[in-house]
Amino acid sequence: MRNFFKIFITFSTLLALVIVVSACSDKEENSASKGSDEDNGVNIRINNDPDFLDPHMAQASITFQMILNIFDGLLVGDTDGSLQPALAEDYTISEDGLTYTFTLRDGVTFHNGDPLTVEDVQYSFERLMGVETGEALSSNFENVASLDAPDENTFIITLKEPNSAFLSYLTALHSAIIPKNNDGKHNEKPIGTGPFQFSNYSPENNMVLVKNENYWKEGLPYLDTVTFTFQPDDQTALLSLQAGEMDIVAVGSHRVPEVEKDFNIEYQDSNSVLLVGYNQLKEPFNDIRVRQAINYAVNKDDVIEAAFSGYATKLGSNMSPAAGEVHKEGLEDAYARDVEKAKQLLAEAGYKDGFSTTLSISSHAALYTNVAQVVVENLKEVGIDVEIEVVEWGVWLEKIYQGRDYDMTIIDFTGELSPYETIERYQSDASGNLFNFSNEEFDGLMKDVLTESNVDRQIEIYHRAQEILSEDAAAVYMADYQIIWALNPKLEGYKLYPYFFHDLSEVKWKK
Amino acid sequence: MRNLRTYGKNINLIIGGFILMMFFIMMVVSFFYTPYDVNSMDIANKLKPPSADHLLGTDEFGRDIFSRIMQGTQTAFFVGAVSVSIGMVFGTLIGGVAGYFGGWIDEIIMRVIDALMAFPGIILALMLVAVFGTGMINTSIALGLMAIPGIARIARSGFLQSKELEYVQAAKLMGLSQMKIMFKHILPNVASPLIVAASIAFAVAMLAEAGLSYLGLGVQPPDPSWGRMLKDSQSYLVSAPWYTYAPGAVITLMVLGLYMVSNAIRDIHDPR
């Protein structure tokens, strides 16, 4: 009996000893050994695993955030959103807007050492179009009439109809150039031409990239390794940052005070659109007065303060100021909060005593439940009684997004490089038009803009399109929230893009 | 020695009963009065520490935590009562049939119950929530279904033992209907282990609801649920620790009360 007790005591003492000894050992020393500046690498926190590693199969923005370091396209989206040459050194577009001629860059090699050839470019586009299999991986190239490679350095794409948004499909986001001889292995062992090459992917753990010694931009990259660590939990990620185990972590807006002293903070407009949508084929949302009343009722400032601690930009239409000059200014206050006006509009529409409805949201991010609670309180004030229904992400996609079987919902759309892609879903027959929004003028404008070659005219058309969305109250456009990056203060060269991209090619440790 | 032991038993019952009674009173009061409207927001005053205005501080929307804790008793009792009722009714029925009739019926039922018990409870709950959806009623149904196998096992062994008793045999000889024998004569005999099982199932349901809420499933806003509050408070663990203590403490306290009462019942009905 006493022996049992002895063992117990001994064990507890030992345990206590281990804890005390380790507690006394210097915390600094511990974290320094874990930090990655010594081996010239960075460790970046990513919320979730990639969907696919094959750039032609992947679609999630979280994936491209990482794999854009591996792949290049003919063009690349710059920090200001403009398109710059990448694997294509130069390009020309014919007068009729149908023929795109690209001159390929010389001396580019894939990570496996093979030189980039025009066959690889042709292969990449044919694979996306499903030329061989008959099963396309992308519908962006349905408009392509032919692909030609007249000589070793020239690649020609001919379209069936002019399309002013076509160039934006030519970045690695939509059409990464991958080597033909890696066919069938693009998802297991992706090979590209980017600054870093794929080394290892361990599901729900991390993905490791290593330096591409033969990168076509001279002298780049500086880092030897890049580790993307998948950590879905914000709390744990923040602790890892503070422990020096991670170098770049996106932190929640309410955590900023905890990190702003010790880390470099970068605020990135995510170019996303957070909105309250409603099903416009259903009563009462088919009535524009009801939609406008809801717009007047929702207090965007409350949403921004409650969900983002103020770190968000108020929106007025389906376009963020991060998109640049194509964004139509001044719409964000078109429906400044006005409870009386909302009530009056509801009364005119025949809903003097308000109505009851359901707001269906996905459970996969706390963002939606947070915003929903504010919206529900706001709508209660004008007499609209809203019940929140939370469903799994898979159910949301199937029932609400695809099935369009809902009353109201909240969703955020991540921004695209091309303004056309960003608002394309509002066309009456668009597959992503979960709002069942329909406006003839809008449909016409979206057709016109494709054939419009003059950039200024294009911008005018996009401005008008945004106005229509606002006038028709196609949704309640709330905010483009900022992603707040906390970076190890010894890092420099990190650039922010108007789309999801951790560009690590120019990142280095300060000496 | 004897005295201290009975005293110990009573202490469980007294303390446990007192805790549950307090929560029950809190629930009744919350129907008529809470210091603040549970859902009204005051975003300018979010995440304020406890003060005279807000006894337990405010949450991330500036809502009064004390009021939400009060109203949360409604959710707690609802989820507990509904899931326990479902578990008791179906568990007793299924277990009773298996134990009373025996033979191949028993064999089939027990195999399915074994399979369900081999599933870790939380996996079963996750799958059931995927089937039924989230929200207060669906969560209660899922947790109720989760309780069935355990209760069925207890009911089965009770019925199995009781059916051999002399008076049951006598009732059979008298030609009473099976139903009547099962529910009028055997059930009261099995009542005390079932009551113990029910109060434990209530406690388990509360913990499971908190677990599901932690995973983002479970009871959904704006219904104030302690589990949900606990989950939401996690983001503010460092900056607003008072937010996490209140719901954590009430869940622990209420589950503790349930365990104490169930232990007391067991000790009283099954004195060694």
Place this chain on the structure above:
Amino acid sequence: MAYFIRKLVLLLVTLVLVSLITFAVFQIIPGDPIRIMLGPEADEARIETLEKQLGLDKPLHEQYGKWISGVVTGDLGDSIRFSRPVSELIADRLPVTLSLALMSVAIVIIVSIPLGIYIARRHNTLGDVIFSSLTQVGMAVPSFWLGMLLMLYLGMTFSFFSISGYIPWSESITGALGSLLLPAITIAIPQIAISFRYIRNTIIEQLQLDYVRTIRSKGIGERFVIYKHVLRNAMIPILTVFGLIFAEVVAGTIIVEQVFGLPGFGSLLITSISYRDFPLVQGIVMYITIVVVVINFLIDILYAILDPRIRLG
């Protein structure tokens, strides 16, 4: 022998039933794995092509049939979410969850058995009352909250604990210990409460039995009584409760792994359910069930060895 064969057959029946239940659940729940992976902005053409390539356009019962015929040949299929063999994913996670579960069970045994015996000898004293109430509190705390608090108060204070994910044993033994100890304690605490109460009650019961009185009256030392006779007789019920505790520990790892961000079965299972990754869910559920069922099977057998009456009965 017939007893063991019967047990083995029942084990197989249980496994088949478990896989059928999982199949039935997937038959009912809405959600499409490719759509969930690619998100709302997904290209319809891409979704269609990928589903065809992965065989997801076929009805679920066909997919299940294919899965079953694979299992018979030892192939658990490929995960949809991770494009990797399910067996490989499970093997990757095994060290984490297994270490965590074993550590938790070890903590439970190390703490609850001596404590149970100690308190049983002093039962009805003030210490007994205090400890018994304390253990009830241990059972009542929601495990993830306990984990959060431990992380906040111990994890952030002592550098020994690594609170930002798992460190493999191969990398550093103290590191692995540091990353697993707090979650193991979190899982163990409610189980300590359960097994402590059980051991205490069993020993008290045994100490009141006639044979103990007889031995005592013969003047044999108290320590000898406890070791030789009481413990041996108490072993059978205690073993049963440890079978249950093991199942509870395995279940406990699922949520606690989430709290501590450990890459074990828990997170894999939750992801696979929410991503509707049918082969992966089936694989993990099968695996966890097998572990739990086999442990119970072994305990049954041990039971039968310790108490031959069971085999006959």
